[in-house]
Amino acid sequence: MSDTTQRVAPSDLEEASRVLRDSASDGRTLLFGGGGTKAQWGGIADPTDVQISTERLHALISHHPGEMTAAVGAGMPLQTLQTQLAEQGQWLALDPATERHSATIGGLLATGDAGPRRLRFGTMRDLAIGATLLLADGTTVHSGSHVIKNVAGYDLTKLFYGSLGSLGLIGEVILRLHPLPASSATVVAGATAPQATVAALELSRSGVEPTAVEWLDPAGPDDDPTLLVRLDGRAHGTAAGSARVAKLLTDQGLSPHLLDQDEADRRWAAVAEAATGGPDDSVVRGGALPDRSAQLVESLHTLADEHGVSAAVASSIGLGLHTAVLRGPAKAQADVARQWRHSVEAVGGSCSLRSRPAAVADQLAPFGTPPSTAALLRAVKLQLDPFERCAPGRFRGWY
């Protein structure tokens, strides 16, 4: 943010549209923000003339329990929303690590951030069924509706999924909700990356339908890597399910046990913590086919050892998604991140940077090889934001 940045927090969409229209008159650059938990995801935006915060767009606009949908202002914090929905026995089936740090619904849509239970429920790509979007010139656009099944018109909500604010401001979001599970159970077992990879594939075939299968590899020398399997449902369902999971893991040569509720909560909080990293760490997110997981974790550890970097990993191992937190000298962090990205790309995956200290930022590009769609992405950007005023720099190197 530059010293001259004008900060605005519109209280409704009309005001937001007016602010945008005004900014267009003299071509001011724009940055949109919610809880600020993911400002480091991807490229770091250049300083802009105006910073628009969604903090006052925080209303629960409507909640239709019978439809299992809700419309919210983009600035609605996820945690607040979950509390309000819980009164009706419902929730937005999303459990990102950033929830504890005031992540907002708009930010979750703009970044695609999600947590362990995406294994069952997906991400905002699956849960956002409509949105009101504001373009840089103030044009207000509606996409989707309150009904889940709807194929009328282009799905602009998805276009803004993962856009990091580069196409416009997300004003409101319509969400698909789920019933709050009556009961949860978590089974834990010590597991190496290869063991966890095989177990995750077996679990997906087992018929038990866990809601999350996560593998946590803390960097400390005394911390053993563990596999966590979560079941949500009715009490007797999760009891029967966790017994089956325990048997399956035992058959794999692991030593599983069922956690009590407090211990389970503590472990899941640790998973969220592990994926976040500290101010001096680089956080890299890589994804590839699930059966490549062990190979990619091994390659990360080899690189980390070579460069004297400590690497903690939190993996949605059933989906082949890995968050690596690198700690050590800046150059070494950058070298490990860059070389690991090559390893991930070599098996058909890709990586993006989620956080880095300033000293690493100069040495490391936020994304890897531009996709074959870079020209299309740029064409879409120029159609929606022809003067390239929104979030300049967020997709540096791509479009």
Place this chain on the structure above:
Amino acid sequence: MSVTTLTQRSQQIASTLRSQFVTAIGESGVITDPGELRTYECDGLTGYRTTPAMVLLPRSTQQVAAAVKLCAEHGVPFVARGAGTGLSGGALPVSDGIVIGLSRMREVIGIDPDNARMTVQPGVTNAGISVLASPHGLYFAPDPSSQIVCTVGGNVAENSGGAHCLKYGFTSNHVLGVTFVTPDGSIVHLGGDNRDSIGPDLLGVIVGSEGTMGIVTEVTVRLLHRPESVRTLVADFASVEEAGHAVGDLVAAGVIPAAVEMLDNLAIEACEEATGAGFSRDAAAALIVEVDGFDTECEADFDTARRVCESNGSTQIRIPTSDSERALIWKGRKAAFAAMGRISPDYFVQDGVIPRSKLGPVLTQMDEMAREAGLRVANVFHAGDGNLHPLVLYDARHEGEADKAEHLATAIVELCVRTGGSISGEHGIGADKACSMMKMFTPDDLAVMKRVRDAFDPDGICNPGKIFPTPRLCGELPGPYRPHPLETAGVIGRG
């Protein structure tokens, strides 16, 4: 209404460009014979017909790209086509344009059971994917009623749903990546092995864009493991309102059923005439409820479903005792549209969505509207997600009845929008409903969609005239609905 003779421009395209297309994709893949061209003059929306100047049947991504590049160079519009089962005229040819049929692209590129995915060419059928996946205990979740013949390329274009999408989602939730030919003939790849796509989700926009952004030439789909348990029941009700309440109560009880389908009495009668699936002819409405998943949870869901139906006054509950009995119930349901021929000479099929909780009042209002119009409306629909498929029955031999029926069909879909729903749940907009888009979207909404389209297709040669309302299009009205021959034969259904 329809153009059946080739225009001068069409003949010119055929004569001047034929040799270049032959060079690009081979003699056997280029059709210019007027008789053969007529095979492609419409899709499942048979009231709209236009004969294209030429039809191309490529076999590879490279051939599609070469063909599209030639179209771009010569400013010739093109329309991609799968099996032609679409119900909204999305594959309606453009006069003086080319149809690129993908029916010969039926190769399976790879099956990866460990990672539960399969990559196929777009001409592979929806059901074909599940057949190939079956030995691995896997299946492809979207299940439109035309699944025996409809292609996965068409599913991608239309974001197809089916009976089971309440729990499992639509095609867009099951496509992990595509190879895609843009309207300038470039080949790009979207999605891929990383489940966290990076950047704006172009793949999510392409799925459901009805062929207006380019041509998908390879699709990587996500496969699901077959659920451990599946339980199905058919519950009869003395009124559609009671059946509607049961659906609401079921969801309120925290159950996300795999499918909840409703048939009203007219639809039950037609299905029984056609398939003898065992529905009770004297019931005012029947609900098919299916739950699936992990054994213990599934049984509990099933008990809840049964209890909810009983407490809403269900007069009879039938539980199939074998897989074949369950299959027959589904066959009856999926043949519902074709079965209408048994009780009415003509009908319009509508596709609208309403908020689930408004099912009762909307059905009552539709009933009143039908009575006012002096017409019968049969209802078959995906009740769980509020996706209605009213069938407006009429007899075209009676002067003015077709017009009345069409007005009623339009009024019904507009009623859906007024309740906060949608003008289409799964059949798409295509040529059929482009004029209704203004009922649901503001001019700004449509203008921004158009800008996104322009990013892909600045010259407007890729399936022009679809989705977006134009004066030319909105001045024309479709003719009466005629069933697809395969539908009449009972091979495929609609909805």
